[in-house]
Amino acid sequence: MDARPKIDLEQTTLDQLLEWAGWGMLIISWGLFAKHFPQLPDVIPTHFNARGIPDGYGSKAELWALPIIATVFYSGLTILNRFPHLFNYPVRIVPENARRQYVLATRLIRYLKLSLVLIFYFLLFGAVETAAGRAPGLGAWFLPLVLGLVFVPLVVFLIQSMRPRRNSGIQAK
Numbered sequence: 001m002d003a004r005p006k007i008d009l010e011q012t013t014l015d016q017l018l019e020w021a022g023w024g025m026l027i028i029s030w031g032l033f034a035k036h037f038p039q040l041p042d043v044i045p046t047h048f049n050a051r052g053i054p055d056g057y058g059s060k061a062e063l064w065a066l067p068i069i070a071t072v073f074y075s076g077l078t079i080l081n082r083f084p085h086l087f088n089y090p091v092r093i094v095p096e097n098a099r100r101q102y103v104l105a106t107r108l109i110r111y112l113k114l115s116l117v118l119i120f121y122f123l124l125f126g127a128v129e130t131a132a133g134r135a136p137g138l139g140a141w142f143l144p145l146v147l148g149l150v151f152v153p154l155v156v157f158l159i160q161s162m163r164p165r166r167n168s169g170i171q172a173k
Helices: 013-039 060-080 095-131 142-162
Strands: 043-048 054-059
Touching: 013 060, 013 095, 043 060, 043 095, 054 060, 060 095, 095 142
Parallel strands: none
Antiparallel strands: 043 054
């Protein structure tokens, strides 16, 4: 890897909105967990098949994993996002394209962080609702939603990162 420039990036309003939305969803997830955990039965659904129907059961203590993992991943990606010069890119990073590529990549990480928190929230919500007898499972919509939340931002990033700068909408400073 060539020595890449280290650039301080300013967050746009969209970047800040994505950060606040992610942290907000984490707080909401922990609130949902804290509110419903005491009332849940001792055995709850812990795994769902591709159609969103529970096919594995375990202790309600396993539910702790969902908000904990979401928080650890979100925090880790937040720290990683401070070092865009260390990321892998689909194009060679040179001083002329570094700012644009870093902005695109850090924004992708923000979208993915929010997507990750939303996925874990929906898993937690679905497990709680199913365990409480208010839902038969996650629903058939869950898998397509997860795939869309993960792969749509990735495809958009790849397309934008390989376009010439004049078409990207991101201005170099």
